[in-house]
Amino acid sequence: MADDADDERDLAQAQRAHWQDTYTAHPGMYGERPSAPAVHAAEVFRAAGARDVLELGAGHGRDALYFAREGFAVQATDFSPAGLEQLRTAARDQGVDQRVTTAVHDVRDPLPLPDASGDGVFAHMLLCMALSTKEIQTAVGEVRRLLRPGGTFVYTVRHTGDAHHGAGIAHGDDIYEHGGFAVHFFDRGLVDELADGWTPAEVHAFEEGELPRRLWRVTQTVPR
Structure with missing residues (x-):
């Protein structure tokens, strides 16, 4: 068990460094246009009467900035200071910096927010990073804790039907590393859990990118 924990820490540290280096070397690497899941999420949040959105794993901010342009108050978190610095610069350039706050945060850690304090949470391909099943369960528990009754969580994950599932370096727990990026591929049982x-x-189910990546977009709400 100790060896497994050490391996998880080593992988987490390596991935954190890899993403920091990637954002530094490739500013704005995902472009300025919002992802299709973010456009969907904004519609869901607006229909539910949400005023604030927390984005986990915001990166350089294409989706967080979209939420802000759509009128939401946005808190954006990521474990890469480089990505968040690019987000803040873009928020100032777009004139939405008054609606955007940022915080360096690793999703493995508890969220520094009160219980039942948020309207909506969005996470695009964050939960399918190099996280163990237990870490994923804990992270979703934290999202549930901070959402108000009626609050909505929209997330996306790569699934076991993706072409990279089973390819590259196997780290166990359905985590495979390909091209330096480690991904936890979800099966439907984990989504249901x-x-x-x-x-x-x-x-x-949808596809994104050139491979293409195969993903699920999941929308779930805290009962009122």
């Missing part, structure tokens, strides 16, 4: 105690999850 993470939705336990929420409203029934809407699970939408």
Whole structure:
């Protein structure tokens, strides 16, 4: 067990450094246009009457900035200071910096926010990074803790039907490293487990990128 914990820490540290280096070397690497899941999430949040959005794993901010332009108050977190610095600069350039706050945060750690304090949480391909199943469960528990009744969580993950599942360096727990990036590929059982105690999850399959990556977009709400 100690060896497994050491391996998880080593992988986490390596991935943190890899993402920091990547954002530094490739500023704005995902472009300025919001992701399709973020556009969907904004519609869901607005229909639910949400005023604030927490984005976990915001990177350089293309989706956080979109939420801000759509009128939401946004708190953006990431474990890469380089990505968040690019986000803050873009927020100033776009004139939405008054609606955006940032915080360096590792999703493995508790969120520094009060219980039942948020309207909506968004995470695009964050939960499918190099996180163990237990870490994923804990992170989703934290999201549930901070959302108000009726609060909505929209997240996306690469799944076991993706072409990179089973390819590259295997780290166990359905985590595979390919091209320097480690991914935890979700099966449907894990999605259903993470939705336990929420409203029934809407699970939408879609593709993104050139491979293409195969993902699920999951929308689930805290019961009122």
